[in-house]
Amino acid sequence: MMTGREYVESLKKMTPRVFYKGKRLDRPYDHPAIAPHVKTAAVTYDLAHDPKHADVMTATSNLTGEKISRFTHLFWSVDDLVRKIAMLRLIGQETGTCFQRCVGLDGINALWSVTFEVDRAKGTGYHSRFRTFLKTLQREDLMSAGAMTDVKGDRSLPPWQQADPDLYVHIVGRKPGGVVIRGAKTHITGAVNSHEILVMPTLGLPPEGADYAVACAVPIDAPGLSVVFGRQSNDARKEEGSGVDCGTPFGVVGGESTLIFEDVFVPDARVFMAGEGDFAGLLVDRFAAWHRANYGGCKAGNADVLLGATALLAEVHGTVKNTVVKDKLTEMIHLVETNFAGAIGSSALATKLPAGNWLVDPLLANTVKQNVTRFVYQVARLAHDIGGGILSTLPSDADFESDEVGGLLKKYFAGKAGSSTDDKRKLIRYIEGMTSVSTLVEALHGAGSPQAQRIVMLRQARLEEKAKLARKVIGLGKGEK
Amino acid sequence: MMTGREYVESLKKMTPRVFYKGKRLDRPYDHPAIAPHVKTAAVTYDLAHDPKHADVMTATSNLTGEKISRFTHLFWSVDDLVRKIAMLRLIGQETGTCFQRCVGLDGINALWSVTFEVDRAKGTGYHSRFRTFLKTLQREDLMSAGAMTDVKGDRSLPPWQQADPDLYVHIVGRKPGGVVIRGAKTHITGAVNSHEILVMPTLGLPPEGADYAVACAVPIDAPGLSVVFGRQSNDARKEEGSGVDCGTPFGVVGGESTLIFEDVFVPDARVFMAGEGDFAGLLVDRFAAWHRANYGGCKAGNADVLLGATALLAEVHGTVKNTVVKDKLTEMIHLVETNFAGAIGSSALATKLPAGNWLVDPLLANTVKQNVTRFVYQVARLAHDIGGGILSTLPSDADFESDEVGGLLKKYFAGKAGSSTDDKRKLIRYIEGMTSVSTLVEALHGAGSPQAQRIVMLRQARLEEKAKLARKVIGLGKGEK
């Protein structure tokens, strides 16, 4: 397994075509907008070497028998799923932000299971290809990003009826030895600092959309692939230098990019679905189930840091012993632990798939994500409530360092006797970042928008079974009609 | 293990002193207000004989090696705790209401663990007494009710400062071979149709309150014990006969009683705490943790029936395919499964206690109960919304059976073509019952009021640990002070 430092070095051997603010970046990993995300992902490598966390951070590969990072491990049991959630919470606590790697992890599990089932149904050979790919991923300890969401254009139309057929990634050519794909995937967490991109379809597809049913692995520096790094809340502050206003060294959210595939050639060994549209929905559902449960882990870890920061800020304000403030902190705890409990619950009720790995309970996993879409806003409001108006109006680093007004600002932004104004400012900037639009929207739409979860929940809950229970308990059908 | 019928027969051998509506009941178990609760508890006995549910409903006693009802089983593993939740959901689905038995189950687990720890700390001999008592309970397959909540008088005062010292159950005499207790326990679910009452203290106690630290087992027909069966929503309808207005055969909520102990003598073999006030709070917390998690199981089972009934009523109304109606059903599902997921999650993260049985994660268990206190009201609103105004204005059975207007009512209360008006009325009455004050308040205050959960959550969440995480991630303490 690589260390964080080795991971960063390994990235620097790659030559992705990365754009940000209109410029192609020569050294993307050092750019102040991107470096914090690299640093965050590096923590996932370093923690895997910490003996204290070995049970949580590492596992033994059943493909190779070797000790591997849990981020390249298949879920072979309930225990693996529970440990995954524990791992996500742990790293969430250590970084206070998104560490990007769960998309790839769920992606490999989804591909493992669905390639198996496609082969079984259609006699194709995707599963062994994927097994080979996965072994390499495990051995080389590579970071993979899952790329599912297409740019979608007009959402009232299916992919093949869009004005521009490229608005969903699709196969535009089949050559000897591989396929050629075109299109764009967007909101791709961690893509810029991953080694591999796992391309997956974003919806179930009927025969007329077969070319859109494509899953494959593409190196981040594949010819024809452009990476446009998106803007984030307050991103421009990072370019101001290394002051408090930049936030923590780990940034916020997952460094989302848009990936543009301009006729990228993917060799057969890296193609895991190429036209089996009847299995595309299954792939999406599998991936989504695992991924939606995660939000009860990582967001709880992040919220632990946010809660700590909010409590510390209340202490600086002199309000932390106030009964109403404590009640608000309790409410934050309640919301966070509700999600964590759900993530564990959906893991504990996992079932075994035909390919041997285990799937979380999809109904419960979807409730977790649905709750996250609500709770982050409530948690943000409570943090803002306790944190105060200063979250909106704090002057800049440069003002605090200014000869002319710096002294005055330090005088006037003092908190409780003995507290540090610098620390107060850091707490404020951290809370600001973790409740920004980038963070809220990521929690809302990541792993699927709220409505996506509701569709699954209604389907999974099987109302017809509940109607049967009601008929029996209530004694329907007895008596006149 | 007894069958349901044997359970009912066993009750009839007892002679409790039961009052309801001003009368002492000679045959309490046949009274129309009480019989539905007996019938519900009987289901817990019958299901234990159903081979299909054997894994969930039964277990092997580690005290006797015999097959026993899970309701008298100690929790020896995570698996036992997960199965408990599954059992609660199952019976909740089969009865559509409270089946009363989880209080006793959690009570025996709490007493098992705390008597062990008291003995270890103080050299007392409570644990072996309790083991003997529990063996009998298992062998004879008895139903026990947990009696924790005192009547409390003025809640701003501790027990020993109340105007009347009896407002919390306490030891008023210590005789050779036993103790004498006085006071009243209230809201006691299932008490009237239990064989045994497990008396437990309701709060932690300092030395001056030592006499209030009493835990013991009292047969329901012990001399000096009076049982006053409380009123429930629409209870008087049950005495009108067996029509639709009575609701299902299983009634609503758990048949709560007030138990008045007028100097009841309890022999030593049945006394499990008698003055160890420093362990009373532990007993309450243990019991509460297990018990609060339950609400994610039984209430989910009940809600399954309610959801089924609501969907069926929507079908009768011709609205079930409406997108907005489906969205409301989805919301009900979401709330219910959030709770269920939490109950499983708190079970999956259980830890082993010194006495060998396993305790659910208290923080997560408290979030479950807290959510229930909110969700039942939201679920009720959604069921009412879909069910319509008729939930409030439906005419009586007798009107529907009347020669003069019965025909007209059947004509005018017709639903979708082909549906039964009788079934429609039954659905309405079931929804009415399951969203009544009795049901809502039970869900709110059962296993402790909302504030009780918040106190535990704040304590369990250890904000100081979160503050440490924040300090580290945010880099506090670096820079000027």
Next chain:
Amino acid sequence: MMTGREYVESLKKMTPRVFYKGKRLDRPYDHPAIAPHVKTAAVTYDLAHDPKHADVMTATSNLTGEKISRFTHLFWSVDDLVRKIAMLRLIGQETGTCFQRCVGLDGINALWSVTFEVDRAKGTGYHSRFRTFLKTLQREDLMSAGAMTDVKGDRSLPPWQQADPDLYVHIVGRKPGGVVIRGAKTHITGAVNSHEILVMPTLGLPPEGADYAVACAVPIDAPGLSVVFGRQSNDARKEEGSGVDCGTPFGVVGGESTLIFEDVFVPDARVFMAGEGDFAGLLVDRFAAWHRANYGGCKAGNADVLLGATALLAEVHGTVKNTVVKDKLTEMIHLVETNFAGAIGSSALATKLPAGNWLVDPLLANTVKQNVTRFVYQVARLAHDIGGGILSTLPSDADFESDEVGGLLKKYFAGKAGSSTDDKRKLIRYIEGMTSVSTLVEALHGAGSPQAQRIVMLRQARLEEKAKLARKVIGLGKGEK
């Protein structure tokens, strides 16, 4: 204007055909299920004679120049509308329950304005007929009930496509001098103790549904009209006698009935719409706008009593000074006053209709009702939270009066020193009644279900206007396309 006593006497001269629990009632107004509602309506008459409330309770008729009850008054100004809300809150405070009369009040205003507009459009003569009818109503100070909601059968079908054409009230015959109507109206508040029923259509109607577009006035004892009084939560307790368990003398909700019209002949002078389906929707919308605003008045008045009761119960429990309890009371206040503010706001922005009376702002009025549908459940939860589990388990009157256990119950249900156990029980029973299914469902579905309000809100908000504002502010359309 009649006094309360005169009102009751005037009722007794009528001979409606009333059914309840399978029996035709000879003296319906004295029946324990109905008498509380009569008593409540009588308060609306008595308060009109109280000089202290003259400004609010009475007005000067612009038809006759006489002083009349505001309940028969047309809304001639913003001031009239604001005073109406004040009147509703006042009587809500004096009775603690629904006093039934606002449906008729809004009905006469709706008919006044719509008959005017129908006549103007079609040259019919409804308005002068209605004016004559209204003069009588004002002079004789009669109580009118509005009857809008049909039984509806299969709600996915329009009236004329139902399996039974009678599931919406319709004209089945046109005779010289009048029309014959058939069908049933349900959930009709105050009907049994009104003098007149104002029949109104429940939805807009295309030409094929013209016969369903019927508005008219029918005396409660008209031949062919049957009144079936619906069941309410805990209605059977009222027949137990006059104890605490019966609740207050005023009962809960509005004494809703189902009215069955078996070919009732309505003379022309009392017919105000007979086929003008293109105006039926307007009539519904007008009525609904006024009526939905009301809920910010009457429910606030009721909630004032509920708040008072809850605070008193907290005092008895010794918890009223607890910061968290005060916060919960504050939340109840907040919800209640939000609604009241909205009702006043929708009145203050009223506009003048062609017929001269004033219409509340429909968008704002609909928000009021929508909020009520949510807030009653939240208010109930808070009252239950503060009130405690005893709301679900309190023993009966008869037990408290029993020789055997009455003394014990009084001992054990004592509250704070000096408080009365009888008063405690009364508080509990009042809270129980005001949060029962009858009360909650009435608040939810009265004046239209939540979805009805949402449809109006979306239509009234004119998103296209908001889009224009956005285009301008954001500068759309400038730049490439």
Next chain:
Amino acid sequence: MMTGREYVESLKKMTPRVFYKGKRLDRPYDHPAIAPHVKTAAVTYDLAHDPKHADVMTATSNLTGEKISRFTHLFWSVDDLVRKIAMLRLIGQETGTCFQRCVGLDGINALWSVTFEVDRAKGTGYHSRFRTFLKTLQREDLMSAGAMTDVKGDRSLPPWQQADPDLYVHIVGRKPGGVVIRGAKTHITGAVNSHEILVMPTLGLPPEGADYAVACAVPIDAPGLSVVFGRQSNDARKEEGSGVDCGTPFGVVGGESTLIFEDVFVPDARVFMAGEGDFAGLLVDRFAAWHRANYGGCKAGNADVLLGATALLAEVHGTVKNTVVKDKLTEMIHLVETNFAGAIGSSALATKLPAGNWLVDPLLANTVKQNVTRFVYQVARLAHDIGGGILSTLPSDADFESDEVGGLLKKYFAGKAGSSTDDKRKLIRYIEGMTSVSTLVEALHGAGSPQAQRIVMLRQARLEEKAKLARKVIGLGKGEK
């Protein structure tokens, strides 16, 4: 009255000492961080000249008889208060953001009424001083900012017990002809581009805090006054140029500053309170009541634009006809109009103060603000839900303009056929800005934090009156004790 252009010119004659990002700004009004706020305030001047809005935007001074901007007008009637809300909504719609001027408006009304009452009680001469000041403000059509919130230090301590006595603004010297003040006011909306600062105390003060009871007017360029302009969400983007990423020309929130008073001398003619601590709380309450009602006006206007933008974005996405999307838009409407209705309601129930101006109903006004503190988060969530993940990940202006990837981005970020990608980006950036931390926190803490409103609500609701109502309705005190 000045035009917008004249207003901007008038500012440029002033020489305030303004700091931003560590630099003193020579031409603060032209700085890209500040200019949008100047531009927004200018709209309030221009609209006053638009005949279409004359009724709403202007009034006749009762001090001078001249036509004046409503922003310098006292509230002489309910009508003035209703028009104020209408004005706030109008300008909110025209600018889509905070236009800063209501703080000064409410400040002059608060000072008008309280100086009158102080003089009446104490024989001081503040009111005539203030009248003179106000006449000038009206005649010269000056913009005034209200400065109430102190920096507060340790909030568990009163001003005079802080480690540093300057943490609340106070009088540090009384000289012939005036007073000298020291301290800092923070979160001061519109300060940098106002002519006058109205300093007001932030809490009620006992005798030992008398020196903190200071109200006065200070020109923005008074010697000794420093203005530190705070950071806002995404403020650094404004310095990138005039692209889409900057947001609208009007910016977000109100351009809040911290004002540092280093021994500023205020001549007597401008001092309106100087030691009357027993009236300081009254001044705060008065100001707060008016100001809290405002949020139902301006925020509704802003939300109109946000709603329009969200609906337009849904149109671009092709989702606007989806039933669930429409329901979410309806929910946004509902929340917004609830607030607007409340603001109108609190205005309609205004009462006349001793000094002749009218005060909104404080209880209702506080509910408005309390709702805003919740609703902005819900509205933000709904806008994010409909807007999609792109709110978090949209690439920068420069990327869209880049030769290398601009074309690709335009291709891939296309929406529905015929829609403009530039417009799509503008909609996204507007929604991003209006749901940013700056905006949310301003809505939460502006005009007082949530708890401040709850304290007023509990006090204003007079529970003891409600208890009396309950006693009467429920019949307490009748029966045994």
